[in-house]
Amino acid sequence: MSTSLDGRKAVVTGGAQGIGRAIAQALADAGAEVVISDINGEGAKSAAAEIGQGAEGVTCDSTDAAQVERMLEDAAQDGAIDILVNNASIVPFIPWDDVDLAHWQKIIDTNLTSVFIASRKATDMMRAAGRKGTVLNIASNAFYAGTPNMSAYVAAKGGVIGFTRALATEVGKYGIRVNAVTPGLTESDGVKVSPHAESFGFVEMLQAMPGKGQPADIAKVVAFLVSDDAGWMTGQCVNVDAGMIRL
Numbered sequence: 142m143s144t145s146l147d148g149r150k151a152v153v154t155g156g157a158q159g160i161g162r163a164i165a166q167a168l169a170d171a172g173a174e175v176v177i178s179d180i181n182g183e184g185a186k187s188a189a190a191e192i193g194q195g196a197e198g199v200t201c202d203s204t205d206a207a208q209v210e211r212m213l214e215d216a217a218q219d220g221a222i223d224i225l226v227n228n229a230s231i232v233p234f235i236p237w238d239d240v241d242l243a244h245w246q247k248i249i250d251t252n253l254t255s256v257f258i259a260s261r262k263a264t265d266m267m268r269a270a271g272r273k274g275t276v277l278n279i280a281s282n283a284f285y286a287g288t289p290n291m292s293a294y295v296a297a298k299g300g301v302i303g304f305t306r307a308l309a310t311e312v313g314k315y316g317i318r319v320n321a322v323t324p325g326l327t328e329s330d331g332v333k334v335s336p337h338a339e340s341f342g343f344v345e346m347l348q349a350m351p352g353k354g355q356p357a358d359i360a361k362v363v364a365f366l367v368s369d370d371a372g373w374m375t376g377q378c379v380n381v382d383a384g385m386i387r388l
């Protein structure tokens with residue numbers, strides 16, 4: 142087994158709280174040098190301070206290409222990062238009758254275009270530095286379920302899954318791997334304070350195993366997928382939801 146991430150440089154977007162924070166913790170615990178990038182810079186800094194182990198928190202809006210490029214260059218120092226986790230997202234709860242173009246565009250920008258922006262720069266840097274890096278995208282099982290009150294989100298996450306497959310094909314020849322994880326409903330900081338929190342009972346009924354998904358449940362799978370143990374996996378989407386969706 143080679144789950145060690147010793148000496149790897151990782152960037153986790155949206156890592157100030159929730160699943161992103163748990164991913165940052167898991168990667169740091171495995172030995173990676175982690176940069177937590179979040180629009181909530183204070184949250185990113187305090188998460189990094191709590192995680193320790195050389196983690197750093199920075200302010201960065203994942204929808205702003207110039208900010209993302211600068212953040213990745215700063216994180217790379219000597220040429221490239223090894224691991225990019227595209228996790229930053231808005232998890233909306235908005236009935237179809239209230240969905241307008243402004244909402245649609247905001248969700249597509251934050252949850253899909255942001256993945257392109259960071260992946261574009263990170264894979265360019267990996268190639269230039271000759272690094273066999275990896276990109277891990279956080280999608281959602283809402284794509285498979287067609288979850289209500291999330292139409293733009295479901296569309297964006299479907300785009301993330303499609304992009305994961307396509308990018309894996311484009312950069313596989315450079316030894317760069319691209320995978321995705323689709324979490325089910327997870328008790329993150331964001332979900333806890335949203336109407337989604339009321340769905341746990343219903344979702345648990347659909348799961349093969351009882352219980353509420355925790356950020357650490359997702360983070361452990363991410364840590365595996367970005368490690369050399371998953372070195373023969375690319376273009377894949379791994380579903381992590383206690384068996385709610387059986388692909």
Ligand SMILES: NC(=O)c1ccc[n+]([C@@H]2O[C@H](COP(=O)([O-])OP(=O)(O)OC[C@H]3O[C@@H](n4cnc5c(N)ncnc54)[C@H](O)[C@@H]3O)[C@@H](O)[C@H]2O)c1
Pocket residue numbers: 154155156157158159160161178179180181184201202203204227228229230231232251279280281282283323324325326327328329330331332
């Ligand atoms: N929690 C769930 O039930 C669940 C289920 C499936 C998928 N997911 C996915 O998991 C990931 C994390 O979700 P979560 O529940 O932990 O969310 P969360 O709301 O707890 O945290 C999201 C983080 O993203 C940051 N963020 C938002 N917009 C940003 C931007 N423009 N630039 C940079 N950072 C930004 C926020 O500041 C926050 O720190 C997301 O991709 C989400 O879609 C979550």
